[in-house]
Amino acid sequence: MRTASHRRHPALLVAVIVITGATLYPFAWVVFGAFKSQQEIFGSPLLLPQEWRWDNFATAWTTGNFGHYFANSMMVALAVTVLEVAVACPAGYAFAKTRLRNHAWVFYVYLFGLTLPVQAIIIPLFYQLQSYGLVNSRTGLSLVIVATAVPFAVFLMRSFFRDLPDAMVEAARIDGANEWKIFWRVMLPMATPGLLALAVFSFLGAWNEFLLALLLLTDDASRTLPLGLVRFQSEMTANYGALFAGIVLAMIPSVLVYVALQRSFIRGLSAGSVK
Amino acid sequence: MRAAGSGPPRRRRVWGYVTPLLLLAPSLIFYGVFVLQPLVKSVELSFTDWDGAAPTLNYVGLDNYAQLIGDDRFLLALGRTVIWSALYIALAVGGGLLFAALITELRRGQALVRALAFLPHALALAVTGVIWAQLFHPNIGAINAGLEAMHLGGLAQAWLGEPLLALPSVAVSSGWHAYGFYMVIFLASMQTIDPQLYEAAAIDGAGGWHRFRHVTLPGLHNATTVVLTLATINSLKGFDAVWAMTGGGPAYATEIVAVYIWRVAFQVGELGLAAAASVILTIIVLAFTIGFNRNRDRRAV
Structure with missing residues (x-):
């Protein structure tokens, strides 16, 4: 058995390297393109730039309004993260550790939302937000993103709280702590890894949201990054270098957040889904 | 909470749900207002010929x-x-x-x-x-x-x-x-x-x-x-x-x-x-x- 698996090893290694390389190549290709001149992009599309030029980034930054899109995305993503954690954490706890866990149908109302395609709500949602004066508003977009992510967030927090021992709750209750105190002082500190995972999911989910932003943001002043990039693509049909630079600008924040937090991201995904 | 605990059993049972429901309430408000409400409205709109501008809904059945x-x-x-x-x-x-x-x-x-x-x-x-x-x-x-x-x-x-x-x-x-x-x-x-x-x-x-x-x-x-x-x-x-x-x-x-x-x-x-x-x-x-x-x-x- 040992020898057999040793013999397989080189082929396995080659396959893994090829697939990983193919996964990463589009990133590299876009970055190379961002540093090329228009002639190079047409003449040698596969290779490294002959000379690393920064003028594409200057063009993208000034004509593409990326600084503005970036600020909008950041505001929406931070607001969503704070609200989502504040809203989903108590609910997840209620389903995991209070007597609500004996009433499965309430949880099914949330589970239903997990399977609901967003197309089922977008048409009335636009007019509803319009009547609240929340179209073209980062606040309006944030509130809607929080609401559509509630089912998943509550589901995730419920599974984290469920893993905490019931004995802790019982002990605190015997010591005379009331339900709020048990939640705030005893359970919440123990659920920190879950909170962190939820925060990362919420941030990236809001940062990457497209359809709801397309629905609710129609003027350039409120556009978020993915929306701004898609518009930039339709404007830069003659200047590919600037478009590549715009893509890189849109990619950088997501990649940085992911690289910094990938451990808790992957841990959260593994814990939330296998249960 | 403490006062409820010393009350008669029936009242205690009802009071015992207050905290869980309060914990649930924020998420339920978001979910209800921005997901469940438009969902119901989608179903209603599907029985109308609304064009986005008409002031009233005209029901057209199926x-x-x-x-x-x-x-x-x-x-x-x-x-x-x-x-x-x-x-x-x-x-x-x-x-x-x-x-x-x-x-x-x-x-x-x-x-x-x-x-x-x-x-x-x-x-x-x-x-x-x-x-x-x-x-x-x-x-x-x-x-x-x-x-x-x-x-x-x-x-x-x-x-x-x-x-x-x-x-x-x-x-x-x-x-x-x-x-x-x-x-x-x-x-x-x-x-x-x-x-x-x-x-x-x-x-x-x-x-x-x-x-x-x-x-x-x-x-x-x-x-x-x-x-x-x-x-x-x-x-x-x-x-x-x-x-x-x-x-x-x-x-x-x-x-x-x-x-x-x-x-x-x-x-x-x-x-x-x-x-x-x-x-x-x-x-x-x-x-x-x-x-x-x-x-x-x-x-x-």
Whole structure:
């Protein structure tokens, strides 16, 4: 058995390297393109730039309004993260550790939302937000993103709280702590890894949201990054270098957040889904 | 709370729900106002011919549903959605499963490969669409240039411009974006499989393929249910990629139902009809979800 698996090893290694390389190549290709001149992009599309030029980034930054899109995305993503954690954490706890866990149908109302395609709500949602004066508003977009992510967030927090021992709750209750105190002082500190995972999911989910932003943001002043990039693509049909630079600008924040937090991201995904 | 505890048992039972319901309330308000309310309104709109401007709703019964069932454009969009979901599941879920099986055999570097394969998923799907629109570009794209570099220039195509190639090409970009996500779920699930089963299989002389077929796959049954449910729902998010890459074109070639709903609602202005289409889509997704999960419960016992 040992020898057999040793013999397989080189082929396995080659396959893994090829697939990983193919996964990463589009990133590299876009970055190379961002540093090329228009002639190079047409003449040698596969290779490294002959000379690393920064003028594409200057063009993208000034004509593409990326600084503005970036600020909008950041505001929406931070607001969503704070609200989502504040809203989903108590609910997840209620389903995991209070007597609500004996009433499965309430949880099914949330589970239903997990399977609901967003197309089922977008048409009335636009007019509803319009009547609240929340179209073209980062606040309006944030509130809607929080609401559509509630089912998943509550589901995730419920599974984290469920893993905490019931004995802790019982002990605190015997010591005379009331339900709020048990939640705030005893359970919440123990659920920190879950909170962190939820925060990362919420941030990236809001940062990457497209359809709801397309629905609710129609003027350039409120556009978020993915929306701004898609518009930039339709404007830069003659200047590919600037478009590549715009893509890189849109990619950088997501990649940085992911690289910094990938451990808790992957841990959260593994814990939330296998249960 | 304390006072309630000393009251008669019936009152205590009622009071005992106050704290849990207060804990639930914030999420329920968000969910109720911005999800459940518009959902009910969608169903109501689907029985009207509302155009977005009329001050009152004019109810037309099942007319919108009748019109959709007889409408080739809608039926073709439904068919494309089935093809799209199948392609997405084959590429993203199938790819994720195979790659997970490959890297569990690695002695070292597993965490690094896992993190790298997941990287595309950190991007917005719309950004992924913009990247792949350039990769598939007929003149500057890496795919045609790569084919030419391998002396296969005859295979070069206007990938997103050809009606038959456009949908699979968009699916490739979505597969690239998502396969690492499913891979992480499969890997987590594989780690829960009893290692003794692999040892037993090895003693029986089973090779890599047999171990995968007879130990790994059965052990992943419940994870597969979760993944198929997730993938079916996620495949509808294909809207972002389609919108960024082709806008539903050329002509109608990439018009999946999600795109159909958007175009009919916000470009044509037939909101009642689009709402009816969204209700049909929702029912189909729910039916699939329930189907997958019934299968799970029965087999798990």
